[in-house]
Amino acid sequence: MAQGLFDHLDAVKTGKDPDYWENLSRESKKSWSSFMITRFLSGRLEYVPVLNELQPCVREMEDKHVYKLYAELLPYDDGYYNTPPSSNTRERSIPDWAIDLIKERFKASEEEVREYFDIWLSSEDGKEELVDILSEYGVERDKLKKIKKL
Secondary structure (H helix, E strand, O other): OOOOHHHHHHHHHHHOOOOOOOOOOHHHHHOOOHHHHHHHHOOOHHHHHHHHHHHHHHHHOOHHHHHHHHHHHOOOOOOOOOOOOOOOHHHOOOOHHHHHHHHHHHOOOHHHHHHHHHHHOOOHHHHHHHHHHHHHOOOOHHHHHHHHHO
């Protein structure tokens, strides 16, 4: 069974397996998003300063290295993380096609996908990552511009 975003987050927070990335299927690796993992980890206020310092480096790193960095750097933590604040997608008109693509990409429920959109659309970096993901599926340029305006 493919690992999803929340499985990856749990692996960083509690799994700490040095071979985690190597044991993932190709499909599971596709569901990793360094941006989303960082956003969820920032739900722990005590991690925010170090995550902010690492962010310029993390943007340039391969996903497997981001996993290893976070898994080794952050302490074991099975506690609840507050979702970072963002605007609510229920108030935005997210196109159904975009929701369907992201549901397929991350093997997530619509509710989870709407939460992802909340996080992506809360920052310019997030919007760029979302546009990059949608571009992988051949979404037309004019549709991508509409997403950026959300």
